[in-house]
Amino acid sequence: xxxxxxxxxxxxxxxxxxxxxxxxxxxxxxxxxxxxxxxxxxxxxxxxxxxxxxxxxxxxxxxxxxxxxxxxxxxxxxxxxxxxxxxxxxxxxxxxxxxxxxxxxxxxxxxxx
Amino acid sequence: xxxxxxxxxxxxxxxxxxxxxxxxxxxxxxxxxxxxxxxxxxxxxxxxxxxxxxxxxxxxxxxxxxxxxxxxxxxxxxxxxxxxxxxxxxxxxxxxxxxxxxxxxxxxxxxxxx
Numbered sequence: 001x002x003x004x005x006x007x008x009x010x011x012x013x014x015x016x017x018x019x020x021x022x023x024x025x026x027x028x029x030x031x032x033x034x035x036x037x038x039x040x041x042x043x044x045x046x047x048x049x050x051x052x053x054x055x056x057x058x059x060x061x062x063x064x065x066x067x068x069x070x071x072x073x074x075x076x077x078x079x080x081x082x083x084x085x086x087x088x089x090x091x092x093x094x095x096x097x098x099x100x101x102x103x104x105x106x107x108x109x110x111x112x113x
Numbered sequence: 114x115x116x117x118x119x120x121x122x123x124x125x126x127x128x129x130x131x132x133x134x135x136x137x138x139x140x141x142x143x144x145x146x147x148x149x150x151x152x153x154x155x156x157x158x159x160x161x162x163x164x165x166x167x168x169x170x171x172x173x174x175x176x177x178x179x180x181x182x183x184x185x186x187x188x189x190x191x192x193x194x195x196x197x198x199x200x201x202x203x204x205x206x207x208x209x210x211x212x213x214x215x216x217x218x219x220x221x222x223x224x225x226x227x
Contacts, residue, residue, distance in 0.1 A: 031213060033213075040219065040220075041219055042117070042204055042206075042217030042218050042219045042220055043158075043204070043215070043217045044217075045214055045215065048213050048214070050213065056213075058214065059214075088156060090158060092158075094213075098210065098211050098212060098213060099145070099146050099208045099209065099210050099211065099212060099213075101148070101160060101163055102215060103160065104150075104157060104158035104159075105157070106155065106156070106157045107156050107157060
């Protein structure tokens with residue numbers, strides 16, 4: 001089955017630690033995205049990547065970093081510089097055409113202790 | 114900047130009845146796309162329906178249909194014959210043609226009463 005996987009489902013981190021969230025897709029999509037969701041809010045874009053070895057900042061990129069070394073993978077690192085990292089993180093992908101439909105993974109819940 | 118507004122934080126509907134969720138958006142663009150996504154308790158976002166702004170015909174997917182009013186910048190979702198599995202958060206989203214950035218509303222929580 002084609003789809004997007006995110007791991008782990010739940011993640012706990014101590015303050016001051018960096019943590020990396022995994023996102024893998026086997027849909028052969030060129031574009032991938034990371035969103036953050038807070039209670040009572042819609043999704044906000046952190047980073048997106050149109051193609052391997054290229055990525056762009058979204059609205060709330062501060063305190064986050066990404067890499068795109070393979071078409072299938074788009075990991076997100078939450079650094080210690082992120083002031084309020086506790087949130088639900090969703091990864092998405094699309095074929096790669098502009099304004100294309102984005103399909104989402106199951107998400108990772110990050111809690112900072 | 115584009116904004117998407119969902120004015121109904123919560124709604125409820127009786128099973129088998131029809132419900133309409135509201136969405137308005139603000140943009141100066143003429144070419145764009147609109148979406149409704151469903152987020153059930155599992156929290157995975159599921160595409161419900163997509164509408165191209167250049168198409169006058171309203172999109173339909175089985176029991177889900179939209180009322181797209183471009184001049185009014187309104188994009189409501191109608192769910193017919195509501196089922197228990199329709200209970201979820203519903204998000205309206207906008208994307209400008211030529212962009213990769215989706216803008217989401219804050220969502221409407223739909224409850225289905227048996």
